[in-house]
Amino acid sequence: MQRWKINLFVLMGGSFLVMAGMTMIMPFLSLYLQQDLGLSNEHEIGVWAGVIFAANFVTSFLFQPLWGKLSDKYGRKMMLLRSGFGMSIVMLLMGFASAPWHLLVLRMLNGVISGFMPAAVSLVSATTPKERMGFAMGTLQSGGTAGAILGPFMGGLLADNFGFRPIFYITGTLLFLASLLSWVLVHEKFDRAEAAMQPQVSVLKGFRDLMVIRQLPVLLTVTFLIQFAMLSPMPLIPLFVQKLHGTTDDLAFYAGFVGSVTGLSNMICAPLLGKLSDRIGAMRILLVSLAGAAVMLIPQAFAGSVGQLLIYRFMLGCFMGGLIPTVNALVRRYTPDGMESRAFGFNSSALSLGNMMGPVMGGALSGWIGIEGLFILSGALLFLTCIWATKALRVRQAAK
The missing domain is CATH 1.20.1250.20 (MFS general substrate transporter like domains)
Structure with missing residues (x-):
């Protein structure tokens, strides 16, 4: 099999595991706050659930451009592994949260280090022939979508049988496995010496250059x-x-x-x-x-x-x-x-x-x-x- 196809299908599987893990607990977040973290007021639960849910996207919005810049400098695979292994640790820690603010801080941290999917898209786009780009992007998307579909169902089954905290441990394990598979099987031809010779610009300058x-x-x-x-x-x-x-x-x-x-x-x-x-x-x-x-x-x-x-x-x-x-x-x-x-x-x-x-x-x-x-x-x-x-x-x- 051609190298770009191996990368594509491995990262499609990795995207499935990441999205399945990330969506296992989110549909049941309010129940986790109620049953495991001690909240009882319905309005308070709703406020905390909304803030905790949004926190990941806020920090992700702020930090994704920085990781994109570093990816062009150090390689997409390195950013992929940074995000995958980092998120696996954060997810495991969420299972030990004892107060809502613990979960909020960890969700914010998760958004800071997140980026497996953008890194996967970037790596696939860099290794796929341009005439097959549409097929590659669609295939990669299907893996993530399948994980997002099955994640809540698997989370519901696990919650009914084992409770909510084990879901975080399982999610962390899935993220670790996705990262491990990518480490072993995904290959990227990236010349760091050549990349280091490119002029280094700030995130804001890079944004202006791209917007031209x-x-x-x-x-x-x-x-x-x-x-x-x-x-x-x-x-x-x-x-x-x-x-x-x-x-x-x-x-x-x-x-x-x-x-x-x-x-x-x-x-x-x-x-x-x-x-x-x-x-x-x-x-x-x-x-x-x-x-x-x-x-x-x-x-x-x-x-x-x-x-x-x-x-x-x-x-x-x-x-x-x-x-x-x-x-x-x-x-x-x-x-x-x-x-x-x-x-x-x-x-x-x-x-x-x-x-x-x-x-x-x-x-x-x-x-x-x-x-x-x-x-x-x-x-x-x-x-x-x-x-x-x-x-x-x-x-x-x-x-x-």
């Missing part, structure tokens, strides 16, 4: 808008399922099913759309996927049953498979050699900002427009993003 490239500001903005629109309704979907289905014994199952079906179709379609983008162009796939995701978001506001909602969510995931992977492929296309990791670091910061602000703004707006209004608003935002990206990218393509 006409397409990159557009792509970073698109990444933020995609995550913002997709995540703004997410915290309220279980309540919407309850409204459609009623309060029954199997409510948790249906809520989990609705939450995971999007990831299932995303996992299936991401490699297929990536391969198609290699044939007809990543920009076309991105624009069609933006429009398709917008179309599938709006009908969810008018779903009359859980079955209808499942269909719309499944179709939404099909189009989601053509969003972030194609953005990554386009970022690589327009980024000069030697600056890929830095560009992906800034793109990861844009993604983290969308992950952080989407649920916060969605929760704030839900009191006025409800989750139905959030679906419509998110769909409209993606429509506008599609129209703007079509004009902006084509204008910049012509200008180049």
